Amino acid sequence: MSEHLVVVGAGQAGGELATTLRQRGWSGGITLVGDELSPPYQRPPLSKGFLLGELSRQQLYLKPAATYERFNIALRLGTRAEAINRTVKELVVSDGSRLPYDRLVLATGGRARRLTLPGVDGVDMDRLDNLFTLRRIDDVDALRPHFVPGRKLVLIGGGYVGLEIAAVATQLGLDVTVVEAAERLLARVTGPEVSSFLEDIHHSHGVRFRLSATVADMAVDASGRRVTGVEVSASGVVDRLDADLVLVGIGMEPNTGLASAAGLQVDNGIVVDAFARTSDADILAIGDCANQPSAYAGRRIRLESAPNAIEHAKVAAATILGRPQASTATPWFWSEQYDLKLQMVGLSAGHDRCITRGGTDTLSAFYLTGDRVVAADVISRPGDFAAARQLVTSGRPVDPERLADSEIPLAQAAL
Numbered sequence: 001m002s003e004h005l006v007v008v009g010a011g012q013a014g015g016e017l018a019t020t021l022r023q024r025g026w027s028g029g030i031t032l033v034g035d036e037l038s039p040p041y042q043r044p045p046l047s048k049g050f051l052l053g054e055l056s057r058q059q060l061y062l063k064p065a066a067t068y069e070r071f072n073i074a075l076r077l078g079t080r081a082e083a084i085n086r087t088v089k090e091l092v093v094s095d096g097s098r099l100p101y102d103r104l105v106l107a108t109g110g111r112a113r114r115l116t117l118p119g120v121d122g123v124d125m126d127r128l129d130n131l132f133t134l135r136r137i138d139d140v141d142a143l144r145p146h147f148v149p150g151r152k153l154v155l156i157g158g159g160y161v162g163l164e165i166a167a168v169a170t171q172l173g174l175d176v177t178v179v180e181a182a183e184r185l186l187a188r189v190t191g192p193e194v195s196s197f198l199e200d201i202h203h204s205h206g207v208r209f210r211l212s213a214t215v216a217d218m219a220v221d222a223s224g225r226r227v228t229g230v231e232v233s234a235s236g237v238v239d240r241l242d243a244d245l246v247l248v249g250i251g252m253e254p255n256t257g258l259a260s261a262a263g264l265q266v267d268n269g270i271v272v273d274a275f276a277r278t279s280d281a282d283i284l285a286i287g288d289c290a291n292q293p294s295a296y297a298g299r300r301i302r303l304e305s306a307p308n309a310i311e312h313a314k315v316a317a318a319t320i321l322g323r324p325q326a327s328t329a330t331p332w333f334w335s336e337q338y339d340l341k342l343q344m345v346g347l348s349a350g351h352d353r354c355i356t357r358g359g360t361d362t363l364s365a366f367y368l369t370g371d372r373v374v375a376a377d378v379i380s381r382p383g384d385f386a387a388a389r390q391l392v393t394s395g396r397p398v399d400p401e402r403l404a405d406s407e408i409p410l411a412q413a414a415l
């Protein structure tokens with residue numbers, strides 16, 4: 001009898017895995033269970049072209065809905081996986097049915113982190129009609145009617161997604177203030193050179209920043225359902241930013257509840273081996289929800305990126321096909337803000353030196369540990385990205401002077 005695979009999470013990783021298995025000739029049964037109503041879609045445009053109104057819903061779909069039927073993949077949308085019964089190998093879902101599996105894949109992604117205001121009573125964040133997060137297509141549907149020119153948007157969090165939303169909002173004529181707790185933008189993931197480059201770009205489009213500032217309280221109207229202002233604390237001084245709408249963009253938390261309730265090992269994500277297997281060999285986990293060993297980093301990491309979701313789905317497909325193969329991929333990521341295209345490769349944390357090229361309209365920042373480039377951020381210098389990626393993946397030593405000299409092709413910076 002042929003094997004049956006159940007995938008929980010019809011997102012980027014889950015959708016990719018199901019279709020890849022069919023494309024590679026896997027003939028077992030596949031059921032894809034997702035709690036959203038849309039077939040698997042790309043999340044990155046949610047804070048870019050889709051929010052801007054340039055892309056339709058259908059353009060986000062990984063595959064047209066008909067492909068799943070053609071591939072004999074049973075899509076159970078609007079269905080939440082509630083529990084895993086490992087003893088009898090069954091998944092319990094929200095409509096009460098039980099789905100037997102031979103192999104189960106958890107591709108549950110994450111949810112937007114909620115803002116908590118310690119010590120503040122009387123503000124029920126769940127009841128506020130003009131406070132938003134952005135993780136799902138439905139979030140954009142709820143948010144977009146509020147994107148009216150002239151309205152005041154207070155954006156809490158100056159990470160990539162927050163900055164993308166700031167760019168779209170200013171392009172649509174909103175008045176945007178970004179509140180960021182760190183002393184510079186993207187402090188955890190880039191060097192100061194890139195932070196100040198992006199801050200200047202956003203400034204030139206009219207975005208205001210409150211750095212080293214935290215949210216102390218929210219002012220709400222008499223109904224208790226509308227935020228009218230955000231109280232911000234910086235260096236012990238509290239002041240108020242008027243707001244017509246507030247967007248909280250302070251990152252995500254991996255959806256690991258199902259796994260931990262089933263007794264699987266969880267530690268900043270569902271712990272998997274190099275072949276995407278959890279502590280139960282019949283259950284795999286992939287994408288944003290998984291904590292995986294990385295050959296590039298030499299340690300375990302949990303990545304939140306579309307390229308990782310795709311790569312990790314390929315690793316799981318190879319395992320299911322009986323030809324396990326660990327990933328050797330170097331993490332990479334992209335972002336778009338205004339007409340800038342940002343491409344990042346590697347992880348810059350722990351670098352000891354940053355060398356840049358460009359600086360006014362474009363910028364490449366190379367992060368070195370000793371004489372090796374461990375990561376690079378390339379902003380609108382597409383020619384630099386392929387070479388930067390090569391420098392990072394090869395681990396070849398470089399000559400810092402040649403690396404800094406824009407006249408010398410990047411490939412010739414390697415020794």
Ligand code: FAD
Nearest residue numbers: 009011012013035043044081108109287288304305306309
């Ligand atoms: P997801 O795409 O989150 O899919 C998980 C799915 O599982 C969701 O549909 C979820 O609802 C569902 N689910 C969870 N629990 C259950 C359950 N119990 N039962 C049923 N279903 C369940 N990455 C980039 O590389 N570049 C970018 O520019 C970029 N921009 C982004 C912008 C935004 C606004 C967001 C939110 C993300 C962005 N990302 C970007 C990150 C990228 O989208 C994610 O890394 C990627 O979607 C991860 O795929 P995934 O399948 O692991 O998780």
